[in-house]
Amino acid sequence: MAETFAPINFAPIDFADVSVVMPAYNSAATITRALASIAAQTVKPREVIVVDDGSTDDTVERIRAMAGRMEGISLRAFAQANSGAGAARNRAVAAASGQWLAFLDADDEWLPTKLQRSLEVTRDGDLLMSSHNLFNVAPDGSESFNDSRARYLRDPRDPYRTLFLRGFISSSTVLVRRDLVVAVGGFDSGLRSAQDYELWLALLARIGPRFETFAEPLLRYTLAPEGITSRVDRKVACSLAILRRHMGVIKRLPGPVIGPVLLRGLIIHYEAVQGHRARGDWARALLQLLLCPLRLVEMLARLPFASGARPDFLTRLPPAEEVLPCAA
Structure with a gap:
């Protein structure tokens, strides 16, 4: 709500x-x-x-x-x-x-x-x-x-x-x-x-x-x-990490849960396959197809324990130097 x-x-x-x-x-x-x-x-x-x-x-x-x-x-x-x-x-x-x-x-x-x-x-x-x-x-x-x-x-x-x-x-x-x-x-x-x-x-x-x-x-x-092939894999890894977190959020909201979680997992892998295909990397495209059902099973296994908890990232700021304090 x-x-x-x-x-x-x-x-x-x-x-x-x-x-x-x-x-x-x-x-x-x-x-x-x-x-x-x-x-x-x-x-x-x-x-x-x-x-x-x-x-x-x-x-x-x-x-x-x-x-x-x-x-x-x-x-x-x-x-x-x-x-x-x-x-x-x-x-x-x-x-x-x-x-x-x-x-x-x-x-x-x-x-x-x-x-x-x-x-x-x-x-x-x-x-x-x-x-x-x-x-x-x-x-x-x-x-x-x-x-x-x-x-x-x-x-x-x-x-x-x-x-x-x-x-x-x-x-x-x-x-x-x-x-x-x-x-x-x-x-x-x-x-x-x-x-x-x-x-x-x-x-x-x-x-x-x-x-x-x-x-x-x-x-x-x-x-x-056009991005290099490794960027597709990086996007998949980050998208899966986000899915693992937010399937805990979607559990708390009104409406279906399992369907959207599985559909999101399918979309992540579909986009990865298309990305590798566009670059002619058929081996990586096939790998994503093979990994997809395994990862969907993983999501279902994680779902009961997903909390949707989110750390406070603003408390983890790297050191920085102010190089231009100015009112134009």
């Missing part, structure tokens, strides 16, 4: 009470564009917090160069040893002062009305979290429309189950209450893939239908070049 939260005051202000979270790793080629898209917002956030995750290029220098070009938005930057995007986002969440968090990856770009429309939709719907549609930008520069909203229209009353099975929420589209992110413990920094998917699940399990993906495409999302 969704929790009850106090209403939020959305009184008009010059700068919205929003902190933008931006992880960065070797992002020198794109981070100026990403930060400029924040500065160009029709409604501006209070602050942007960038965490450089052990870059070996001049990402930090590019951030410093933007310090005087943020149109009055406070810009802060931290540097830490390479610990992954989840740990970088957690560092920014811990340092954030805004009531709301918005996320933008260093290779993505917001359209100018993104923050204004996210705040309006969240206010009008009395939401605690929102996201929206986007444009995918391929490595060759071509763009295509990504209708991630369509998946949630099937059952808008239960976005958790939609996401659990095969939903999609791009991090760079999200606006969410900071206190909720803190309450669930932040991003699982132990996951090297899908940390954002797992956090959105944890949040939707708490807030129920007070979430919406709205139709306007207000993000240019950069698609990575």
Whole structure:
């Protein structure tokens, strides 16, 4: 059952009470564009917090160069040893002062009305979290429309189950209450893939239908070049770890349990087979087919003991140095 939260005051202000979270790793080629898209917002956030995750290029220098070009938005930057995007986002969440968090990856770009429309939709719907549609930008520069909203229209009353099975929420589209992110413990920094998917699940399990993906495409999302084979296996390992945790959550929610758990396991392996097939690695594709029934049996065996417990990852922050405290 969704929790009850106090209403939020959305009184008009010059700068919205929003902190933008931006992880960065070797992002020198794109981070100026990403930060400029924040500065160009029709409604501006209070602050942007960038965490450089052990870059070996001049990402930090590019951030410093933007310090005087943020149109009055406070810009802060931290540097830490390479610990992954989840740990970088957690560092920014811990340092954030805004009531709301918005996320933008260093290779993505917001359209100018993104923050204004996210705040309006969240206010009008009395939401605690929102996201929206986007444009995918391929490595060759071509763009295509990504209708991630369509998946949630099937059952808008239960976005958790939609996401659990095969939903999609791009991090760079999200606006969410900071206190909720803190309450669930932040991003699982132990996951090297899908940390954002797992956090959105944890949040939707708490807030129920007070979430919406709205139709306007207000993000240019950069698609990575074709990944190497080992990344498919890493995604499978992380997806299975998330399933093991969240089948404990789905037990506590109204509705079926065994069917969604088995279906999610099948989807994970189907996507892995397709990923290996696309790369011509038939041996690994066959291996995933053979492993699938064994892992489904494993999930059924684990199900009675799954608790859905989630550690507080915000207490496990790696050391970091603040390299740019600045109000532009």
